[in-house]
Structures are given as structure tokens and as C-alpha cells.
Amino acid sequence: MKAAPKIQSRIFAVVGTIISAILLMGGRCDNNGGPSQPDAGLYHTYAEIDHELHELANVNLQITLLSSIGKSVEGRELWAIKISDNAGQDEPESTVVFLGGHHAREWIAVDVPFLLAKQLVTQYGSDTTITRLVNQAEIWIVPMVNPDGHQYSVTTQRLWRKNRRNNGDGTLGVDLNRNYSYQWGGPGSSGDTFSDIYRGPAPFSEPETQAVRDFLRQHRPASLISYHSFSQLILYPWGYTDNPAADEAVMQNLAVAMADRIRVVHNVRYTPEQSSDLYLASGDTTDWLYGVFGAPCFTIELRPQSASPGFQLPENQIAPTFEENLAAALYLIDWAIQSHSPTL
């Protein structure tokens, strides 16, 4: 008779544990009801970028430094990897920064900078050009500036563009590439919260852009590339006005040189032009960096050229897109080393 309460208690405990587990797993609090392990095929998800960057850094301690530059609206870490010969030290070398994934649906714009990091680390010591550039420069790569939006694009709406800010009126998201402060609120951005180019309630209202701003202020890059897709363009400031930038000649020459190097690899043409030649757009990353620090910087719109397939670039084009852009990235790092006097 004494055994009955014991059995009852065990049954209670088992049922309770199962219910608790279901509650925890079921609501694991992927707000979108998506699976807990999102799958983007050969493209990298946030979890995969997180895991592989840690793995890359852990086995290459001398030449890498992995750090978080801040957190997204939903609390995801914004990972940045530094690649340099003595990555743990601030050396008097030129800094070049590569950013990816401001816009959620532009998956290729995450994979290109991530693969660049991987290539620089794994080929260090065996490829003479890469070894020299890593020795002489401080290279920082932030492959996914908008992890919340990317996750939403993977799990719920493939063509989502903005971050996942709750705007408080039933709409979600701020366009991070309209949220930088330089000429914020000008043409090519919207004050409507439902718009896909909603600039946010104030300049740098978003934790993602604040993190990039603080990171760039700290590291003062000699140059920068921000990857986007699509259209196969190499854009340089200004974006907010048709007027040419003071350093237009320098930036135009660099853009043309990068386009030439891209074309050599797979004979794919990227058009170099001032950003405003496309249409005016205000509050983007490169206008801010150039406007505040005068550093030549570029938005590269990756493959494909047209709206079909547009943002949904087939997986078999990830490798060639990376290969052609590797050539351009290495060229820009080399330029920064040769021509820029570093600041410390």
C-alpha cells in the first residue's frame, strides 16, 4: 500500500517534466513560429555564422580576434572578426572593414564577407598575397549586421528587408541602410513605418547601426566595402546628392579597378558609378563613413544583374560570386596598405 503514493509521485513528475519540456521547446521563443534550426541550404544562417566564426577563431588564435560589436534588437550578437598577423594587438597598420547583411533578404551579401574571412584565415601562410596583406593590414569583417532580419527571412518571409524593430503601430522594421545619421531623412528614404525604406524615428535609432557606428569610430578604417545585392554595381558616395564627392576621382578609380579585377575572374561585369546615379538615397553606411571620416568606401551590389532571380541567387552562384569579389577585396586592402598612412 505504501508504494502507491510513490508511483503516483513518479507519474506526476514524468508528466510534469514532459509538459515543461513541451512548453520550453514549443515556445522556444522563435517569435515567428519557425523551426528552432532554420535551414538556408548552402547559404549560412545566423547560427552557422556564429558557430563557424568561433571555430575559425579558435583554431587560428594568432591571426584572428573574434568579438561582438553589439547586439541586435532581438538580442543577437553582432560578430566581428579581426584578421591580422598579431590580431591581439593594435598595430600601426591600415584598417580595412568589410560589412555584410544590412538587408535581411540579401543572403549572398552575408556569405561573401564570411567566405572572405575564411579565405584570409585558411590561406594565411600558403598564399603569398594573402599572407602579405594579413601581415600588413588590420582587416575587420562583420558578415551579418542584421541577424534578426536574416533569421526572419530564413524562417518566415524570404523577401524581408528591414531589421525586426517593433515600431509600436503594428508595423515592424527599420531599414538599417537608411538609418545612419549623415543627411538622414533626405531623399530616397521614408518616414512611413510600413515602408521598406523606413529610416527609423531618429538617426542611429537602431542598435545595429549604433554598433556599426561605434565600431567604425573606434577603428577608423582607411577603406570599407558594404556588401548588398543585387544589380552588379560598385557604388561610391554620394548617395544623397548628385554632386560629386571631393574625392570622387580616387573613389572612381578604385571602383573601376575593382570592377576590372572582378571581370577577370569569371567575365562578369560590375558597373562602377556614383551611388546617386542609380537614384538618390539618404542615410546609408557609405555616405556616413565618407561624410564623417573622409574614407573612400563602397557599396558593392553583388550578383545577379536583374530581378530574376533577384535576391534568390541560386546556390551554385555563391562560390563564383565570392571568387570574383575576393579579387576586388584583396585589391582594396592592398591599396589601403600602399596609400594610406595609418592612424593609431
Place this chain on the structure above:
Amino acid sequence: MGKILVILFGVIAFAACRQQQPAATPPASGLRKISAADSQTVERIRQSGVKILVQQPDYLIVYSDSAQIGQMQAMAMEAKTATEQDLVQRLVRIHFTDKTQLQKIVDLGVDVWEVQSDSVTARVYDLHLEQLKQDGFTYRILKMDANAPEEQ
């Protein structure tokens, strides 16, 4: 003791997950869903100054401030909270003649996907289409639901 811990664990887990649910109360101003609006109702809403963001056969999504919500209630319209899935967008090709016109299209707040010499492919709301029509632009709808997955 074990029972209490298990119950406590369950309650905490349940509470943690409940916190993640979207708020049930609609915001003071913003998006509202109005079901089964006939053409007269649509016209009345339009005349009241409310922005009709999406116009589907069986519902409207409007963007309204608190005063406009009051007006709609006075017209005996039931306005519910809209979900993200309700926000249907169209994929369209809009024609322009010069760069000034192109910029006007961009500044409406549409989502430009591709710019060609005389047209732009963009993802838009019905509100944008209405504005484009008023501004004299011509356009062609390429896809009624721009966010629907491509058919294989």
C-alpha cells in the same frame, strides 16, 4: 518537494513563453484590418483620410490615427489588429521618362528591386499604386503577392 519543483518549473517555462506572444491590445494608431468592405465602405474610408494600405477581396488594411479609428467606429466598422501576413504587397513594373520621375517613385517609399532605363521593378502596397495613378505613372502588376514563393 519534487512535485513542487516540477510544477514550479512548468509555470516558469509557461510564463516565459507567454511573454514572447505579441500584445493582444491594438496600438492607439497604426494598422487595422477591416473585413469584407464593399465599394461604398471603401469610398467612405478613403474620404475620411485613412490610408488604405492593402485592398484584398475580403479585407482592407488601413493605417489610421486614433481620431480616424474613432471615426471608423462611428461608421460601425469593426477594425481588428492586422498581422504581418495580412500585409500583401504587389510586384510591379513602373514606367518613367526621366530621373526626376524615377526619384518621385522612389520617394513614395516603394521597395525598388531593379532600375532599368525606362522602368523600375518594385514591391509596393496598394496605397502606392493609388498614388502612382494619381501622379500619372503607368504600371503593370507582375505578381499580385510579391512575397509568395515562386512556383516551381
